[in-house]
Amino acid sequence: MRPLIAGNWKMNGRLPAAMKEFDRLLREAGRAAAKAKDAALPEILVCPPAVLLAPFRDAIAAADLGGVVALGGQDCHAAEAGAHTGDIAAEMLRDAGATHVIVGHSERRADHGEKNATVAAKLAAAHRAGLVPILCVGETLSQRDAGHAPTAVARQVRAALGAGCTAANTVIAYEPVWAIGTGRTPTPEDVAAMHLAIRRTVEKAVGAPRMRILYGGSVKPDNAATLLAVAGVNGALVGGASLLAKDFWGIAKASPKPR
Numbered sequence: 001m002r003p004l005i006a007g008n009w010k011m012n013g014r015l016p017a018a019m020k021e022f023d024r025l026l027r028e029a030g031r032a033a034a035k036a037k038d039a040a041l042p043e044i045l046v047c048p049p050a051v052l053l054a055p056f057r058d059a060i061a062a063a064d065l066g067g068v069v070a071l072g073g074q075d076c077h078a079a080e081a082g083a084h085t086g087d088i089a090a091e092m093l094r095d096a097g098a099t100h101v102i103v104g105h106s107e108r109r110a111d112h113g114e115k116n117a118t119v120a121a122k123l124a125a126a127h128r129a130g131l132v133p134i135l136c137v138g139e140t141l142s143q144r145d146a147g148h149a150p151t152a153v154a155r156q157v158r159a160a161l162g163a164g165c166t167a168a169n170t171v172i173a174y175e176p177v178w179a180i181g182t183g184r185t186p187t188p189e190d191v192a193a194m195h196l197a198i199r200r201t202v203e204k205a206v207g208a209p210r211m212r213i214l215y216g217g218s219v220k221p222d223n224a225a226t227l228l229a230v231a232g233v234n235g236a237l238v239g240g241a242s243l244l245a246k247d248f249w250g251i252a253k254a255s256p257k258p259r
């Protein structure tokens, strides 16, 4: 399976600096693609703030990279259109050049009170629009300390996945809330155990044991090789370290060759 290295820019990226940094990433990707066969590279995805999708799409087209770098949204509304001030439909993300969309990120759950039912509706909306949802799940520190991490995460997975979710059209990102933006990461053993628990839950829920499961939370160039080599880890969802092309590419280079 080809690893997926996804960057979540969150609410970062002002023009013109964002454009410059993205162009740097495209140059790195272009150089690597010229050397390697496509299948030997990880899939690279950048999820910038929605207003940057169209300019980034145009930059990809100008770089003529043939799909080495793809784009995703960070959130979508469940409806296709309507009176939802400030929201963005999955179809609109697609129009702007996205192929993926993150749903259920812990920052959306915390800042916007998103519950599992809302996340499930957003995931279905992504499929309706032909986008691949990246479903984020993860336990809080108190859930981990209480020994409830596997059950808390299984509940989030079961609540969001539904009929029609396959390994080809859906990705899961395991992001322990306490590891996001903190510089702390679980041990490789803990990551392996959580990914296995999630994979079993996915298999029971929708029969798709080969669904990609990414790890997210303080992934940096210096810990990426260790985290990405963990059994059952199929890539990374990177926050802070995705903002600089040099760091993000360092992480992409650390991903194991596709097996």
Ligand SMILES: O=C(CO)COP(=O)(O)O
Residues within 6 Å of the ligand: 008, 105, 175, 179, 180, 181, 182, 183, 216, 217, 218, 219, 237, 238, 239, 240, 241
């Ligand atoms: O939330 C994350 C990605 O979605 C992870 O963020 P950091 O890599 O900054 O910890």
